[in-house]
Amino acid sequence: MTKLSWNKLLTTGRIGTNSDEDARNAFQRDFDRIIFSSAFKRLQSKTQVFPLPEADFIHTRMTHSLEAGCVGRSLGYLVWKKLNENAIDIGSSTWTDFEGAVSAACLCHDIGNPPFGHSGETAIAEYFLKHRTDFMSLEGITDDNFKDFLYFDGNAMGFNILTHTLVNRSSRPGGMGLTAGVIAAFIKYPWFSSEAPLKKGKFSCFRNDEIYFKDAMTSCGLAEESKILRHPLSFLVEASDDICYKIMDLEDAYRLGIIPFFQLEELFMSTIGTSSSPSNYRLIIDEKEKAAYLRAKTISVLIDQLSDCFIENYNEIMDGTYSKALTSVIPCSDALSVIQKIEIDKVYSFRKVIEIETAGFEVIHGLLEVFIDAILNNSHRSKKIRKLIPASYMYSDDERIDRYMDILYIIRYIAGMTDKFAIETFRTMRGITLPSY
Incomplete structure (x- = not known):
């Protein structure tokens, strides 16, 4: 091509x-x-x-x-x-x-x-897996578009x-x-x-x-007859996200006391290598400031390596044959893998993280059940609940296209909620708490 x-x-x-x-x-x-x-x-x-x-x-x-x-x-x-x-x-x-x-x-x-991070995505998908048979009989739902849910x-x-x-x-x-x-x-x-x-x-x-x-x-010239190519700059977007969540999650874990400073220092130093300035680093007294210095240096090194990697793989990226994450092939890829393993073992498995993510499953499943039931049925309760859904997320009877669009709009409404609003709405819908008069 x-x-x-x-x-x-x-x-x-x-x-x-x-x-x-x-x-x-x-x-x-x-x-x-x-x-x-x-x-x-x-x-x-x-x-x-x-x-x-x-x-x-x-x-x-x-x-x-x-x-x-x-x-x-x-x-x-x-x-x-x-x-x-x-x-x-x-x-x-x-x-x-x-x-x-x-x-x-x-x-x-x-x-x-x-809401609730990536576990929120999983919660939505699992809800539709659990109720798949019920949804497949609805108007406008096909094997193809149901995969969206x-x-x-x-x-x-x-x-x-x-x-x-x-x-x-x-x-x-x-x-x-x-x-x-x-x-x-x-x-x-x-x-x-x-x-x-x-x-x-x-x-x-x-x-x-x-x-x-x-x-x-x-x-953008990315549509071919047999497939759609990936935009070259999307590799840089992916790499920027990878850098930020891997490096910043580690710093957050240190600040919360999940990992000690010496471990953070060791991990960042393994990435920085000889690019650090020992004299400047020794001038820093506060431990948190040291962590911030190391984080900034680490990100700088990674950005430089990623830009080199993009140039080295430029021809494959531009003809649509390149498929790897840039962070997986830079010189610091092994160091990043070590960081990610520690985050999986210690950070993402932190008890409070798991507890609230688990609660998030219940909240999202509960909201999907309440609001989807309200748009699919015409009971007195459903009519009341529909009045709580913003007009932007609901078709009127004469505007309605099909049930696929009805459900997609409810998912967008719930996906757009903040964590706090999702919890408050769930509690109200379940009668756990009542709004003050």
Whole structure:
């Protein structure tokens, strides 16, 4: 195949309708649209790893996303710089295009994640697996589109949030109206749920959003007859996320007393190697400041290695044959694997994490049961519950398309909840607590 073109990959054409330009470039406008959106603001009260943190220094989905955006910006710029240094043709694309597109895609990479972290995704999928027989008899539910629920993925929910305008909210199509370049860079798994069983259960687009998926990928020159290619910058978005969650989860674990400082120091030093400055490090007295210094140095080393890795694998990335995560092939990949193993053994298995994630299963299952039952039935109770669902997430009887869309909207409503709001709603629906009069 012909290699991908950067002029197409960084197209500024928008999903939905275009609008007049202003002083910002197209990708800066995307970044601003995302950061001012209500969906992004709700990430402040969504779990990263340590659910419902009481300490203000522990990461939420929002702080993780902001940090991933910063890393992505640096990584995008460094890749642009090294492409130029190697005299590689990037068309008319500028450094602001590269860093802007990557940082915007990083900023929204978790925007579709439900409450309670990744366990929330699993909870939604398991609910539909448990009740599969009941749903398959409903109007509009097919073996194909039911996989959207059966393999529920926050990536696909994120794509829906970015590109799909809710009913009764606006007649302007295209969701946030982001550029095709940023939308395509956001897509980590360029396939539908029908392929999820063969792809570790992962996918990035619901069947209902196929038109916008194909629009974005075609605009960027990524749509071939037999398959859809991955946007080259999506590898940088993935790498930015990998860096931030692996490094920052470790620092959070240290601050919560789950791992001792000497272990954090040893792990970060194994990544930094000779790039650290011993004289500067010795000047730092406070242990937490030492941890912050080591974390910053570690991220800097990883960004440099990842940009080199992108250049080294450039031809395969640009012809669509490259498939590995960049973090798995850089010189520090073994050190990152050690960090990840420790996080699996000590951090993600921390008792409080497991307890609240387990409770999250009950909350999400309970909310799905209550709200889906309300839209499928016409009992007195169901009518009352429907009045509690925002109009943006419900079709009127004359607008209704089918039950697939009804259920998808309820999932989007629940997935958009913060951890606290989900818990409060669950308690109210169950009669555990009552609102004050």
